[in-house]
Amino acid sequence: MNTESKILQQVYTRGREGIFRTNEGLDTIAKSPSLDNGFIKKTLHPFCVYHAPQELRQRGEQDLSLYPESLTVFHVDSGELVIGRSIFAGADFTGQRDTIFVHNYIFPPDRVESMLRQVSPMFRIEHFESHYDAQSGKILPELDHLEYNQDSHLESQQAVLDKLGIDERVFKQLLWAIMMSISSNKKVYIALDVDVTQSSLYANLLLEIMFHCLPYEMRRHFGFTTYSNEPQGKKHINVMFVEKGSIRGGDRNLDKDYLFDFENRRFVNVGLQEQNQYYLDFAWDHKERPEVLTAFYEFAEEALQGSDSSKTLAIATYYQLSALFLVQLGDTAIYRDNKEGVISSILSYLDADTMPLKPRMSELIWKLVAEEISLIQNGSTPSLEYLNGLMHFYRISGEKAKSKLVTSLVYFLYNGWQHHEDPSYTPEVFQAMQKQPELFKSVIALMHTQERFTKVYEDYIQSRMQKLTSVKGLQEEILFWVMNAEDAATSLFFKEQCLRKIKELLEKSDSSDKSEKIAAGKSMCEFLDQLYEKTNKNANKKQYESFCDDIELWISMYILSELDVSNITQIEFQKLDYIVKNKSGFLENSLGRQELEKLRVLRAVSVVLSEEQAQEAVIASSINQLSKPEWEQAQAMLQFFLRDRIGRKHYEQITYAFYSSKGQGGSAQEYSKESKNDYPYLFAEMLAYVHRATKDTGEVYDFLIWAVSQPKFLDKNQNLSTPYKQAVRSFFIKQDKEALKNRSIFKKLMSSDNAVFNKMIKDIRLEQSNALVRFFSLNKRKPVLIGLIIVALLLLTLIVMSIIKAFAPSADPEQIEGTPVPSPVETANNGIGQSPVPSPSPEGSPGASPDASSGVSPSSSPEMSPSASPSSSPSANP
Numbered sequence: 001m002n003t004e005s006k007i008l009q010q011v012y013t014r015g016r017e018g019i020f021r022t023n024e025g026l027d028t029i030a031k032s033p034s035l036d037n038g039f040i041k042k043t044l045h046p047f048c049v050y051h052a053p054q055e056l057r058q059r060g061e062q063d064l065s066l067y068p069e070s071l072t073v074f075h076v077d078s079g080e081l082v083i084g085r086s087i088f089a090g091a092d093f094t095g096q097r098d099t100i101f102v103h104n105y106i107f108p109p110d111r112v113e114s115m116l117r118q119v120s121p122m123f124r125i126e127h128f129e130s131h132y133d134a135q136s137g138k139i140l141p142e143l144d145h146l147e148y149n150q151d152s153h154l155e156s157q158q159a160v161l162d163k164l165g166i167d168e169r170v171f172k173q174l175l176w177a178i179m180m181s182i183s184s185n186k187k188v189y190i191a192l193d194v195d196v197t198q199s200s201l202y203a204n205l206l207l208e209i210m211f212h213c214l215p216y217e218m219r220r221h222f223g224f225t226t227y228s229n230e231p232q233g234k235k236h237i238n239v240m241f242v243e244k245g246s247i248r249g250g251d252r253n254l255d256k257d258y259l260f261d262f263e264n265r266r267f268v269n270v271g272l273q274e275q276n277q278y279y280l281d282f283a284w285d286h287k288e289r290p291e292v293l294t295a296f297y298e299f300a301e302e303a304l305q306g307s308d309s310s311k312t313l314a315i316a317t318y319y320q321l322s323a324l325f326l327v328q329l330g331d332t333a334i335y336r337d338n339k340e341g342v343i344s345s346i347l348s349y350l351d352a353d354t355m356p357l358k359p360r361m362s363e364l365i366w367k368l369v370a371e372e373i374s375l376i377q378n379g380s381t382p383s384l385e386y387l388n389g390l391m392h393f394y395r396i397s398g399e400k401a402k403s404k405l406v407t408s409l410v411y412f413l414y415n416g417w418q419h420h421e422d423p424s425y426t427p428e429v430f431q432a433m434q435k436q437p438e439l440f441k442s443v444i445a446l447m448h449t450q451e452r453f454t455k456v457y458e459d460y461i462q463s464r465m466q467k468l469t470s471v472k473g474l475q476e477e478i479l480f481w482v483m484n485a486e487d488a489a490t491s492l493f494f495k496e497q498c499l500r501k502i503k504e505l506l507e508k509s510d511s512s513d514k515s516e517k518i519a520a521g522k523s524m525c526e527f528l529d530q531l532y533e534k535t536n537k538n539a540n541k542k543q544y545e546s547f548c549d550d551i552e553l554w555i556s557m558y559i560l561s562e563l564d565v566s567n568i569t570q571i572e573f574q575k576l577d578y579i580v581k582n583k584s585g586f587l588e589n590s591l592g593r594q595e596l597e598k599l600r601v602l603r604a605v606s607v608v609l610s611e612e613q614a615q616e617a618v619i620a621s622s623i624n625q626l627s628k629p630e631w632e633q634a635q636a637m638l639q640f641f642l643r644d645r646i647g648r649k650h651y652e653q654i655t656y657a658f659y660s661s662k663g664q665g666g667s668a669q670e671y672s673k674e675s676k677n678d679y680p681y682l683f684a685e686m687l688a689y690v691h692r693a694t695k696d697t698g699e700v701y702d703f704l705i706w707a708v709s710q711p712k713f714l715d716k717n718q719n720l721s722t723p724y725k726q727a728v729r730s731f732f733i734k735q736d737k738e739a740l741k742n743r744s745i746f747k748k749l750m751s752s753d754n755a756v757f758n759k760m761i762k763d764i765r766l767e768q769s770n771a772l773v774r775f776f777s778l779n780k781r782k783p784v785l786i787g788l789i790i791v792a793l794l795l796l797t798l799i800v801m802s803i804i805k806a807f808a809p810s811a812d813p814e815q816i817e818g819t820p821v822p823s824p825v826e827t828a829n830n831g832i833g834q835s836p837v838p839s840p841s842p843e844g845s846p847g848a849s850p851d852a853s854s855g856v857s858p859s860s861s862p863e864m865s866p867s868a869s870p871s872s873s874p875s876a877n878p
Contacts (some may be wrong), residue, residue, distance in 0.1 A: 005108035006142035008032040010040060011132045012048040014092040014099040019138060026099070030132055032142045035106065043082070047072055050086040050100040051229035053196045053243050064090050068200030073122055074223030074236035079109030081116075085128040093134075103129040105146065116219045119290075123208040124149035157209045157287065164192055164202060165262055172280040173270040175213055176315065177258035181238040182221050183313040186257050186269075188239040189231040191247050193262040200227045203241035210239075212290065213283040216297050217304060217312040231257075278334075279315070279322040296325050303361055306354040320345045328364050335368060339382070343368065343389035352396040362401070365393055369408050379419040382412050384428050391432060394439050406442045409433075410453060413443070417456045430460045437484050444485035457485075458493050465497050471520045474501055475527045482531065482544075490543035498547075499554055506558060517562060518575045521555045525578040528552055549586065552578070556587050560595040565602065565633055570641045573605070580606045597630055604634045608656045609641065616712065620680070623659055635659070643693045651706050658686040681712065683727035691735060700736075701748050704728065708754035720756050728757075732764045740765040 011030045018027025020041065026048075028040050052067055061067070067088035074082055084104035092099040105125070107115060115122055126147040153160060161171065177188045194202050203226035214222060224239040230246035231254055247254070247261045259268035272280070286292040300321045304312050311317050324345055327335045335342050346361055355362060369390065372382055387409065394405045417426045433440040447453035461481070468474050478498060481489035488494055502524060506517050528548040535544040556579045563576075579587070580602050588596060607622040623631055638657035642650055660680040691700045707713045708720060715721045732740060739745050740761065749761045 004111050004144075006032070006034065006144065007108070007111070007146065008035045008106040008142055009140040010035060010044055010102075010104045010106065011129060011140065012045070012100075012102040012104075013089060013132065014097065015134055016093065024094075029134065030136070030138045030140045032106075032140050034142060043076055044084075044104055044106075046234070047074070047082070047084065047104075048086070048100075048102040050088060050102070052088045052098075053229060055196050055243075062090075064088060066197040068196060068198075068227045070200065070225055070227040071123070071204055072223075072225045072237075075112075075221060076236070079112065081107040081112040083107065083122050083125065087130060089131065101130055101132075105143075112220075116216060119154070119212045120152045120208060121146075121148045123204055123211070124152070153205050153208060154212055154288075154290065157205075157212075160202070160205045160209065164194070164206060165265075166206075168284055169272075170260075170267070171284055172277070173267060173272060174260060175210060175280060175283055176272060176277075177260075177270050178210055178214070178222070178239055179218060179315045179318070181258060182218050183315065187231070187233055187237070188258045188260070189247055189254065190239065190241050190260040191244050191263060192241065193244070196243065199241065199243070203227065207239070209287065213287055213293065215300050215318055217300070218318075221313065276323070277319060278326065279318040282322040282326065296322060299325050299328070299360060302358050303349040305357050306351070307349070320348070324361075324364065328360070328367075332371075335371075339368075339372075340385040340389065343386055347389055347392050350393070350396055355396055362397075365390075366404075369405075373408060373411060376411060376415045379415070381416040381420045381425070384425065384432065387412060387429055388432055391436060391439060395436055402439075402442070406439070406446055409439075409443055410446050413447075414453055414456055417459065426456060427460055427463050430457070434484065441485050445487050448487035448491070454493075457488055461488060461494060461497055465501050468501055468505070471502070471505055471524050474498065474505065475524065478527075478531065482535070486538075486540055490540045490547065495547050495550060498551060502551065502555060503558065506555070514562065514564075515569070515572050515575075518559060518572050521559045522575045522578050524555055525552050552582070553586055553590060556582060557590060557595065560591065560598050563598055565598050565637065568637065573602070573637070573641065576602060577606070597627075600626055601630050601634045601637070604631070605637050605641075608634075608638055608653055619656055620659070623656070631659075639689060643689075646690060646693050646699055646703075648702070648706065651703060652710075654690065654703075655681060655686065655710075655712060658682040658689070681723075683713075683724045684730055687727055687731045688735060691731070698745065701739075701745055704749065704757075705752045708752050708757040720754065720760075725756075725760055728760065729764055732761075733768070737768065740768060 009030075009032050010028055012026070012028050014024065014026050015029045016024050018025070018029045019031060019037065021027045028045070028048075031040060050070060056067060064087075070086040072082070072084050072086065076082060082104055084102060086100060086102045089099050089101035091097065126149050161167075166174065174188075174190075180186065181188050190203070190206075192199055192202050192206070207224055207226065211219065211222065222238055223236040224241075225234070225237055226241050227243075228240050229243050231240060231242050231251075234240070244263050247259055247266075249266070254268075256269070258270050259266070260270070261267070282296070283293070286296075300318065303321055303324075304317070323334050324342065327342060343365070346365055350358060350361055372380070372386075390405060390409060390412075394402055394409075397405065413426060413429055416429065420426070430440070433443060444457055447457050464477060468477060478489070481494060506520055528551055532544060532548045535541060538544060559576070559579060579599065588599070591599060604622045604626055607619055623634070626634060635657055638653070642654055642657055646654065658681055660682055687700065687704070690703050694700055694703075707724070713721060713724045740749075746761070746765060750758050752758060
């Protein structure tokens with residue numbers, strides 16, 4: 001049972017009435033019931049025309065068979081195919097007017113494809129109506145099929161072409177123009193050089209030949225008319241055969257169209273300039289081999305699945321596809337002339353979604369890859385562009401195909417590495433692979449399994465390493481290989497290359513800027529720590545651990561060998577924590593004597609400066625493991641680092657900066673207060689250091705108050721240790737003499753909770769006071785004696801003043817001007833028989849010692865009034 005939709009019909013001519021009009025005139029006079037009226041009026045009526053040839057009209061030709069019929073075929077946007085014939089019908093039903101007769105067959109969309117894949121049927125429909133009897137009604141039957149003439153002219157097509165004067169070049173021009181018109185808005189107008197009565201016949205024959213050379217997708221959009229009295233643009237019509245003489249030169253309406261005027265051999269806008277017009281050559285060569293053309297059309301149909309019209313209707317597409325088809329048939333010349341172009345062409349029709357639908361394309365790629373592999377023995381190397389094509393093929397292939405491609409790419413890489421003249425070839429191939437991490441990793445993994453291939457990627461590693469100029473770049477390089485090719489990243493070769501590069505980078509650092517090397521080493525070790533954490537659960541955990549440990553070890557050894565611990569800043573020291581805190585044990589065992597000493601010094605300083613505030617015994621143990629020179633270096637570093645950080649937070653650390661090196665080499669037990677009375681701190685130096693560093697802030701007094709509450713400043717009886725008391729006394733007597741005279745400082749010091757310390761401060765202050773203050777302070781409990789002493793002093797003062805007044809000479813008004821007047825002191829001295837007081841010293845110092853001959857006692861009290869006689873002042877203290 002035929003389940004296809006029916007073929008519909010429509011007849012158009014002049015009648016007494018029609019489907020759409022009730023009076024006489026041109027109209028559709030009959031149609032199939034299913035044919036939509038709107039479709040007839042909008043789509044069919046514009047094509048229901050016929051204009052008799054001018055030549056026949058002029059001579060009044062009455063033989064209707066001589067008028068060329070017009071076969072019109074076009075595709076409707078809604079999918080139907082219209083095949084119709086228009087003819088000159090002579091007199092109408094009135095016998096008064098000439099008319100036309102049009103009969104159209106409308107093929108529904110589901111029957112169009114079968115018509116297109118068979119070339120001849122539409123050109124050999126046996127029956128079209130030439131007239132219609134109105135008495136038969138307005139209904140035409142819907143048909144299951146049409147009858148076709150079985151005699152095709154394709155076997156004798158060369159005779160037709162010769163008759164029409166169409167050689168190879170014109171044939172290709174005509175085919176090119178038709179294909180171009182299908183993909184554009186341009187039209188093809190053809191005027192054959194044949195008698196007008198035969199023009200439609202030869203147009204039909206030529207169109208059958210040309211249609212035979214059109215791929216299926218082109219046929220789906222091809223429309224034509226075998227006769228028109230003159231060129232006229234019509235929607236859906238690509239090729240129109242016109243009456244001779246109707247293509248006139250200079251017609252601006254036709255200046256962009258393709259014109260073939262065979263009578264005058266004038267062909268316009270059809271110059272073929274493209275190179276490699278494979279399809280035109282292919283069609284010409286195989287026009288008489290329909291089985292080959294059909295095979296190509298099937299090949300093209302498969303390749304174009306999923307493509308849009310911009311590709312399926314482009315003539316360049318068929319140039320490409322015909323070349324690929326010929327390569328598939330064994331035309332190796334096309335492939336060898338342009339290998340990259342062929343691979344690229346194949347891939348342009350493949351994607352992950354449609355590749356399963358295009359087995360011939362995949363097979364073609366594998367065929368070409370096999371040929372390339374066969375050429376390896378001759379040293380042939382595919383170009384980078386070629387391999388890029390295979391990499392793209394990998395992206396869209398299935399797992400089985402991917403495995404084969406990886407193997408092929410490894411062979412190509414190895415061959416290129418061996419034979420290619422350009423040293424950048426292999427690196428460029430690897431770099432292209434990196435765009436597909438899965439592919440890159442698979443290639444390296446396969447190479448890693450065979451020693452002969454390993455050298456290829458090792459050279460690539462080396463070339464990448466040579467370009468690195470910074471530690472950050474090296475870190476990124478390590479991370480790249482870890483993420484993309486673990487087999488390479490865990491290899492001994494890779495580790496050696498990293499060690500060589502980090503050494504090079506550190507040695508290239510500015511030798512005068514040790515900070516740069518220290519910072520670079522720190523950055524690298526921190527990166528390796530992070531890398532170890534990332535790979536801790538990796539299957540290659542042990543290899544990564546070894547990799548990280550070895551590089552960190554080398555960096556630490558190198559930095560220590562370059563380090564001068566006597567000339568290091570605090571910031572640099574802080575950046576050395578990655579060395580100081582290395583607990584692996586490998587470091588100590590790998591260092592030389594000098595480097596080990598530096599490490600011990602750094603670690604001792606680190607213990608002291610640790611914010612975790614280790615116990616004294618722990619710190620003492622760390623310090624006492626050092627030799628005396630080592631600790632002196634550590635002590636100098638501590639004092640240098642802490643000088644700008646003196647405050648309550650760092651008091652404890654400051655004390656260790658003055659830990660005595662007296663017993664270095666022993667154990668911490670030797671310094672315990674239970675077993676020894678010595679105190680391992682240089683208290684005096686400690687106080688002097690704090691004082692110098694905080695002279696303007698008075699921080700030293702806070703330090704003193706803090707110290708007296710610390711066990712290390714106390715003896716075993718919890719009293720202030722004697723060495724510390726001596727240091728404090730020395731500090732105020734020798735270094736800070738005026739401090740205790742300052743009431744606010746004294747008051748602050750007296751605020752401590754240590755009574756012994758407070759008493760010592762008071763004693764030192766008293767010692768620094770004058771004799772009178774000391775006397776009163778010492779005898780403040782003897783009020784009667786003090787009172788008598790005060791009365792005696794007052795009486796003595798009154799007596800002295802009376803004597804001075806009695807012996808003072810009265811002024812002589814007639815004294816010669818300019819004679820010096822002796823001072824009262826001189827007068828007094830002369831009055832008691834002593835020599836005059838010599839003139840003051842040049843410096844004018846009131847405290848200068850008098851000459852021995854003056855008779856002034858050197859034991860005179862410095863607190864005696866300057867107006868008193870030296871001899872009258874008691875020389876003994878009260």
